[in-house]
Amino acid sequence: MTTHIELSPSAxxxxxxxxxxxxxxxxxxxxxxxxxQIVGMRKASIHHHFGSKVVLGVTVVRRxxxxxxxxxxxxxxxxxxxxxxxxxxxxxxxTTFKNDHLLCVCGMLGAESKSLDPAVNxxxxxxxxxxxxxxxxxxxxGLANKTLRSEHEPKELAETLLSLLEGxxxxxxxxxxxxxxxxxxxxxxxxxxx
Amino acid sequence: MTTHIELSPSAxxxxxxxxxxxxxxxxxxxxxxxxxQIVGMRKASIHHHFGSKVVLGVTVVRRxxxxxxxxxxxxxxxxxxxxxxxxxxxxxxxTTFKNDHLLCVCGMLGAESKSLDPAVNxxxxxxxxxxxxxxxxxxxxGLANKTLRSEHEPKELAETLLSLLEGxxxxxxxxxxxxxxxxxxxxxxxxxxx
DNA sequence: GTCTATACTTGGATAGAC
DNA sequence: GTCTATCCAAGTATAGAC
Numbered sequence: 001m002t003t004h005i006e007l008s009p010s011a012x013x014x015x016x017x018x019x020x021x022x023x024x025x026x027x028x029x030x031x032x033x034x035x036x037q038i039v040g041m042r043k044a045s046i047h048h049h050f051g052s053k054v055v056l057g058v059t060v061v062r063r064x065x066x067x068x069x070x071x072x073x074x075x076x077x078x079x080x081x082x083x084x085x086x087x088x089x090x091x092x093x094x095t096t097f098k099n100d101h102l103l104c105v106c107g108m109l110g111a112e113s114k115s116l117d118p119a120v121n122x123x124x125x126x127x128x129x130x131x132x133x134x135x136x137x138x139x140x141x142g143l144a145n146k147t148l149r150s151e152h153e154p155k156e157l158a159e160t161l162l163s164l165l166e167g168x169x170x171x172x173x174x175x176x177x178x179x180x181x182x183x184x185x186x187x188x189x190x191x192x193x194x
Numbered sequence: 195m196t197t198h199i200e201l202s203p204s205a206x207x208x209x210x211x212x213x214x215x216x217x218x219x220x221x222x223x224x225x226x227x228x229x230x231q232i233v234g235m236r237k238a239s240i241h242h243h244f245g246s247k248v249v250l251g252v253t254v255v256r257r258x259x260x261x262x263x264x265x266x267x268x269x270x271x272x273x274x275x276x277x278x279x280x281x282x283x284x285x286x287x288x289t290t291f292k293n294d295h296l297l298c299v300c301g302m303l304g305a306e307s308k309s310l311d312p313a314v315n316x317x318x319x320x321x322x323x324x325x326x327x328x329x330x331x332x333x334x335x336g337l338a339n340k341t342l343r344s345e346h347e348p349k350e351l352a353e354t355l356l357s358l359l360e361g362x363x364x365x366x367x368x369x370x371x372x373x374x375x376x377x378x379x380x381x382x383x384x385x386x387x388x
Numbered sequence: 389g390t391c392t393a394t395a396c397t398t399g400g401a402t403a404g405a406c
Numbered sequence: 407g408t409c410t411a412t413c414c415a416a417g418t419a420t421a422g423a424c
């Protein structure tokens with residue numbers, strides 16, 4: 001699902017700003033005025049590109065998911081062992097976290113989901129599904145070729161590892177010296193390696 | 195601001211409503227008007243009890259943390275083995291999650307932290323510290339008496355387990371059939387039991 | 389595509405009567 | 407303690423000029 005998203009240069013900058021704001025303060029924490037200040041355009045101009053905040057929100061998640069999907073495909077072609085693929089996966093979260101303690105777009109929106117438009121929630125759900133399928137496949141393969149060992153189902157392990165990474169970013173925001181997603185991931189992963 | 199939390203019956207109802215709203219839609223997702231509809235009082239009356247939204251937020255977290263602290267002490271006196279104490283701890287999150295997929299108050303506020311008043315963030319941090327200290331102590335004891343086994347530090351294990359639980363609630367909100375915090379916790383805990 | 393101007397709504401907060 | 411009334415700021419959104 002390499003959904004291609006075509007945006008004009010201005011729309012691109014607006015979506016970039018919106019994404020950064022979602023990762024910092026959440027959907028309910030930003031306004032068109034905030035975006036206006038970042039991109040140097042008036043609120044009305046933003047509405048020209050995105051008819052409503054919901055449309056903007058949906059676009060932000062779609063783009064984010066597409067970019068993430070690309071990163072997962074890249075990992076798949078450049079890394080072959082299951083444990084190393086999983087570590088590269090965790091690094092995607094680590095990188096975001098190290099960047100000023102930004103949250104995952106969908107971690108933030110997941111927290112806010114009960115106040116969001118169903119259209120936004122649907123995209124968030126797709127993102128998580130995308131992650132879980134990819135993780136399950138990698139784990140499945142690792143179990144098959146004995147580079148991983150566990151008595152649990154790949155689906156269960158996938159959901160657990162994803163939750164761990166999302167939670168690590170969330171909790172890490174509030175601590176002075178957080179471990180960070182990658183170290184926690186390694187801690188759990190080490191119990192699965194052969 | 196007082197550590198002990200004594201509230202009039204009306205203030206109590208307001209704080210209850212505010213807490214439920216935080217757990218559902220977050221700090222930025224609710225307003226005095228929402229509370230007004232729940233408790234059947236006008237906005238002005240709410241301001242009489244809580245001068246500002248920040249004061250209300252701080253109160254909600256303090257109460258929540260105090261209640262949580264009570265539950266932790268209860269676990270400590272009623273359960274003796276480290277693994278069982280940890281499972282009872284995870285059940286605190288499981289219970290909240292099973293209740294209409296509510297989030298942990300501080301999980302939600304942690305996500306929103308970059309848009310919150312420092313006074314609120316300070317209370318959230320205290321809550322997490324409270325949890326980490328308690329977990330570390332339990333784990334430390336478990337390692338000492340060989341009911342737990344790990345090459346990692348109690349502090350690291352504590353932070354990992356807390357993150358896992360917070361993340362499980364967050365991710366679980368967006369899935370049709372989530373595992374839930376408790377099952378994920380057991381999955382990881384099983385690797386630590388002797 | 390971008391702007392100014394504006395409509396409309398909501399949100400946090402206060403004043404003052406009861 | 408609770409109410410009505412009100413203020414002011416902010417937020418989403420639209421109309422229409424350039």
